[in-house]
Amino acid sequence: MRIARSVASLSPVDVGDHVCWVAPPDDDFQRTARAYLQDGARIGDKLMVVGAASPAWREFQPSQALLVDPVAAAGGAGWGAEGLVTLVRREAETAGRQGFRALRVLAQMERVWPEGTTPEQVAEQEFRLDALIGDGAAAMVVCAYPDTVFLPETLVQAAGVHPHFSGRPERAPSFQLFSSPEGHWTLSGVVDADSADAFHTAVIELLRTTPTLRLSCHGLELMDVAGMQMLAKAARAFPDRRILVEGLNPTVRKCWELLGFAAPSVPVELAP
Incomplete structure (x- = not known):
């Protein structure tokens, strides 16, 4: 099972990791990005930078790094939810044929996302990307979300749907929801009033394409009333789908029942 963790730097990042980096100002960003690429x-590793040319990786071009700028490629508009996923899938396969250990990606997300991108679009792409990496693609991807560019609600959404987080501790997500083997999705941390909207968006995006959503909650510390309301709301929005919750701690389970969510009108099943 993939384990959620926070990393103080990008040095521990390895094959199979999908990291949300809430990136600092320019000087720190360039220093950290350069070290990450140098390690690869x-x-x-085959190096790929998704973004604009920068001193942080200029020394690796053209022989050591592939630079793809979504803004230039899309005529200034950036990509949609599938663009980065398709690129990583293709280049990871190419890297394997070329004899590289893995594909090492640094993605400047302000270049990936067009203006006006919604938290729902962020969740959709990051879930697809995480499923690709979690299913065994020989790649590691660091998604850099500058905190001076993205709105707080977008940062909460992005961080919550990555298994790994790097950035200032106060920016760390309260919950993390990410793919696990055998069709499970692992939910860990705390789902409370501050993160309930982001959690609802994440569950909705999973239900759009998942007939049975299996949530493994062994690492879930707390889900408050707001979180439970949002889980029930998402479930009711897709009455033909099924949510199976596994590993819920006794306290949360009891609260779920006392609040009346253990009812036929809420298609959420708590496994024994």
Whole structure:
């Protein structure tokens, strides 16, 4: 099972990791990005930067790094939810054929997302990307979301749907929802009033394409009333789908029942 974790730097990032980096100002960003790419060059990874040319990786071009600028490629509009996923899938396969250990990606998300991108679009793409990496693609992806560019609600959404987080501790997500083997989705941390909207968006996006959503909650510490309301609301929006919740702690389970959510009108099943 993939385990959620926060990383103080990008040095521990390895194959199979999907990291939300709430990026600092320019100087710190360039220094950290350069170190991340240098680590990959040293151990035999194929380097790919999704974004604009920058001193942080200029030294790797053209022989050591592939630079793809979504803004230039899309005529200034950026990409939709599938663009980055398709690119990573293709280049990871190419890297394997070329003899690289893995594909190492640094994505400047302000270049990926067009203006006006919604939290729902962010959740959709990041879930697709996480499923790709979690299913065994020989890749690691760091999604850099500058905190001076994105709205707080977008940052909460982005961080909550990555297994790993890097950035200032106060920016760390309260919950994390990410793919696990065998069709499970792991939910960990705390779902409270501050994160309930982002959690609802995430569950809605999963239900759009998942007949049975299996939530593994062994790492869930707390879900308050707001979180439970949003889980029930998402379930009611897709009455033909099924949510199976596994590993829920006794306290949350009891509150769910006392608040009346254990009812036929809420298609959420709590596994024994």
